[in-house]
């Protein structure tokens with residue numbers, strides 16, 4: 202191993218070289234404070250039907266249970282901001298077609314980040330033969346936001362998104378757990394100050410309390426995670442959001458200088474993004490599956506996209522009358 206760089210610097214250089222926008226290191230000691238906050242949120246039922254969040258509680262707060270002998274987490278973020286997806290949404294909006302969350306306009310980020318983390322793990326094995334690693338991208342029970350904050354790659358906004366100093370909140374997170382004992386970076390404190398733009402802009406008051414998301418009211422949750430009917434009281438506020446909602450990020454001043462992603466370059470685009478609301482309302486299960494291969498849109502299921510298209514169509518028609 203070269204001696205010119207510390208282990209931490211070698212890892213960060215490798216991460217930036219692969220294309221990660223941010224790379225930091227966090228210790229994985231469980232935090233009693235985060236656990237209490239999370240458990241209270243679950244107890245209050247603010248996670249809605251996302252039952253997977255209430256399971257695996259010990260692992261979520263103690264990553265060493267996910268990798269034998271784990272000592273550190275290499276935390277990464279990838280910028281996904283894209284003017285092209287905004288333009289496409291702008292076109293859809295102008296043509297009465299309802300909008301998709303910006304991250305839907307490319308290949309499923311779970312796949313992209315997993316490949317990048319696997320590449321990082323491969324490079325680390327060259328530097329540190331015999332090391333153990335485990336890549337995590339929002340699929341294992343792990344507290345990604347807490348680790349990202351601890352590793353200094355982002356801080357927590359009142360909209361509950363993590364915000365990078367360089368890239369704002371248009372970022373995806375991932376972690377590589379390792380048995381290497383690494384020196385941690387300094388955690389970041391929130392920089393929201395007296396700003397409340399995201400809370401004021403939220404159409405459903407899902408951010409009634411700063412830093413606490415009531416997922417049961419959030420349009421992202423309702424249109425993507427919620428199964429079955431969406432309560433009628435939310436239909437109007439859903440407006441033209443057919444998949445997700447970006448409003449609390451769109452208004453955040455830390456996103457005003459967002460930079461174009463170099464990783465999510467629209468080489469892949471689900472055909473669903475080209476379909477009209479009428480066609481989406483009628484899309485068959487088979488068509489939906491075929492059109493969401495490698496797409497994050499698959500998460501809302503065929504029933505969900507048909508349901509959402511119906512609500513958006515109704516909203517747009519009532520605007521016209």
Ligand code: SF4
Pocket residue numbers: 360402403404405406407408414418419420421422446447448449450
């Ligand atoms: S995603 Fe939309 S509905 Fe959810 S908290 Fe943000 S602004 Fe509110």
Ligand code: SF4
Pocket residue numbers: 358359360361392393394396397398399400449452453454455
């Ligand atoms: S909009 Fe304001 S309060 Fe909300 S996350 Fe951004 S800086 Fe913080």
